[in-house]
Amino acid sequence: MFQVLNEAEVQENPALLSAAWNSGSSFILLPTPSPVTEEWLSKALALIPAEFAQGHFGILTSGSTGTPKLVIGSKSRTTLLARQIHARQELESVETAIVTLPLSYSYSLVNQWVWAHLHDRRIVQTRGLADPATLLTTFEEAKSSMLCMVGSMLPVLRRYVAAGRTFPEVIRLNFAGGPFPQAEMEWLHQVFPNARVYHNYGCTEALPRLTIRRADESPDAMVLGAPVEGAEFDVDEEGMLLFRSPYAASLVLDVEKATRIALSDWVPTGDRAEFLPNGRVRLLGRKSEVFKRHGEKISLSSLGETIQSIWNKGLAFYTETAADGETGHVLVLAPDADQASARTILLHLRQKYRRPFWPIRIENAETIPLSGNGKPDLAALKQQPRTLLWKQIL
Structure with a gap:
């Protein structure tokens, strides 16, 4: 029922993805290597109702839980969202989308590939930070380009960016x-002097955009921009941020069940948040990144x-259970942190926070390993060698 593409195939032959999107039939784009087995995928696909065989696409995500799930969305609704992104990020002058993240990540797929496909713009796929020298050369050579990155x-x-090296052809970041x-804003403005920088927020179930704002609208990284047209937010009694959006996914699957998402449904984002007096939303961190220690609410994002x-x-x-x-x-700091670095950070934290906020x-570490979507891979981090720089005496 669903054509299955993997990222390696698309990298080798980009026309495969164009053909799948233009076709009336539905498809799924999987990362390479895939984190799920063929058996897992077969069981999940068997749960998809027949009505989704046309006009849809699917991507694999683990969200905030670490458990794989397939997210199925409508091609037509996602096309409308790409038009929203085009207007809100003022992308008319952009000629090239430089892909630095996997296309199986909804952020890259929609904000770059679908956008470029819809507006007939050039798309350049790269190996990202796996080949930094080529990536930086692409930044220099691709005309009037847009990057989509994670912090x-x-x-x-x-x-890899030498002092004084700049990339003036990057005009959207x-x-x-x-x-x-x-x-990093000061450094970003130095290195990308012509780039307009945007703070985007969403989740895979939103496919993927919920808010967009220019970076210079607020000095607070946790403050979100205005929602895309038609999207709404709510905060439940546990402080979890919910959304509903006309562009959201239609179906979410694991190997046990398929869950439909109606346009009227409130969908959890996985983040904690609060409303500000002006009606905007301020994030407090992922559910797993907000916890209480000695009665104090700790936000690891902050x-x-x-x-x-x-x-x-x-x-x-x-996180772990302390003594x-x-x-x-x-x-965990990387790379080349020493005890002097740790002392500097501790002094800074002590000036701003009480003891429960300090790390234990x-x-x-030599590096902070990243997952396929550019976020820290904590499972891989815990498996690699780490040097103790400081320990709190409890």
């Missing part, structure tokens, strides 16, 4: 898929933003 890519990118890199104002390399957090029986967080440990 966790910037510490790695910094290592989009961030999504994680905390907005507010602390802490990360604070630390990045003085540490412009890689960082990540993971006092409460949940605590471990801060600070560690150094």
Whole structure:
């Protein structure tokens, strides 16, 4: 019923994706390598109602749970969203979309591939940070280009951009898929002097956009922009952010069940949030990144933003049960952090936060491994060697 494409095939032959999108039939785009087995995929596909065999597409995601799921959306509704993105990001002058993230990531697929396909613009697929030299050359050579990145890519990118090197042909720079890199704005304006920077927010179930704002509209990385036309937000009694959108996915599947999403349904984003007096939404962090320690609500996203104002390399957090029986967080820095770096960060945190907000440990790693969508891969991080720089005495 669904044609199955994998990313490696599309990389080798881009016409496959164009043909699948233009066809009336539905298709699924899987990452390469795929995190699911053929058996898992067969069971999930068997749950899709027959009415979705036409005019739809699917992508694989793990969301905030780590459990694989297929998200099925409407081609026509996603086309309307791509037109919204075009208007809100003022993309008429953009000639080229440079793809730095996998196309199986909804952010790249919609904001770049669908947009370029719809508006007849050039799309350049790259190996991203796996081949930084070629990537930077592409930044220089591709005319009037747009990038879609995640903030966790910037510490790695910094290592390869020589002082004084700039990329004036990049005129749109989009961030999504994680905390907005507010602390990097000065550097970004230096390196991409002609780029208009946008803070985007959404989730895979939104396919994928819910809000868009220019970066210079707010100095607070956690404040979202105005919703795309027709999208709405609500916050439930547990502080979880919900949305409904006319462009959202129609169906979400795992190997056990298929869940329909009606246009009137409120859908969880996986984030905690609050409404501001002006009606805008301020994020507090992912559900897994917000917890209480000694009665204080800890937001790892907010802490990360604070630390990045003085540490412009890689960082990540993971949580564990501390010796006092409460949940605590471990801060991992990369690369080349030492005890002096840890002391500087601790002094900065102590000036801004009480003791429950401090990490229970600070560690150094050679790298912060990233998942296919550019977010820190915590499972891989915990498996690699790390050096202890500081430990809180409880």
